[in-house]
Amino acid sequence: MRRKTQLIVLSLVVAGLSVLFLVGQTVEAAAEPAASAAPRFDLVTLAGEAYSKESLKGRSALLVFWAPWCPVCRKELPILGQFYQQERPVSLQVVAIGFSDMRGNVEAYVKSHPETFVFPTAFDEDNWISQAFKVTATPTFVLLDSNGNIQLVHRGGGINQNPKYREFLAGLKR
Template identity: 35%
Template sequence: MKKQRLIIRTVILLVLGAAVIYTLYANFTKDDNPEIEVGKKAPDFVLTDLNGEKYRLSDFEGKGVLLNFWATWCPPCEREMPYLEQQYQNYNDEGIQVLTVNVGEATVTVKEFIDRHKLTFPVLNDKNQEVLTAYGVDPLPITFLIDKDGIIKKIHKGEIINEAVIADMAKEIKP
């Protein structure tokens, strides 16, 4: 009986010790990425679209950028795509660039989604989810409004619920 209690206590102590070690390890090795906040410079990145064309965020300085992260399996993401497409059509000639970043899904899956929704704005693929991590994206969808100087003006977490909301977003970053 005493031997059994000793074994149980030892196991519990080992589990607690492992938890403490893991917590310390996680805290000391966490990324030193700067916090993504309104009023700070948006992290620059280079991603390619589905045709292999490269897009660098800093190339759009002087324009407002509506940067949206999404996935094909995300129903709110799918519902907001027509609004993004409409604003791309409305504001692309007025100094606002819509860039959408898919979170690393297969190219064929993303192409089918684009074709089904007749999307014409740039769809970038973050295959390694490096940009997703740099921007601290969680949950999807999330939209960053970036002004002409590359400063984050607003972070909209969740679904863009109607055309008026996204039109207001576009006006907020219009140069």
């Protein structure tokens, strides 16, 4: 009986810590400072298009840091692809940035999922762009305003349910 009680207590402690961790992740995403300047970056997409902080000025951008091995990315990116195709947001440039993997794996995944990658996709060769943006999880969505300032950092899934993201998109449609 004593062993059973210990297992129940241990299970409750683990469950409680898991809830605290998940709540902490949500709070961390919401607590990012508003309108901080994005770091300087230059990247070339797999199709050869160049993007930089400077080239995106005047247009809002959603940078999506992802990896082929990430199960949440595999779920979220098709949703983002559908949104991008349906909404065709003229004033929002979506750029997917594969990182934390080998270039060949990123290229193969993109090539095998053309219905998902309907927006420009780049590879962060040495993970320097993801480091500059302090990316610590996949996926991480970084929303830049038209002045190149970070308006939102969202880690993990559920970007479309994020109220700040939805509010920002609604403001673009005006």
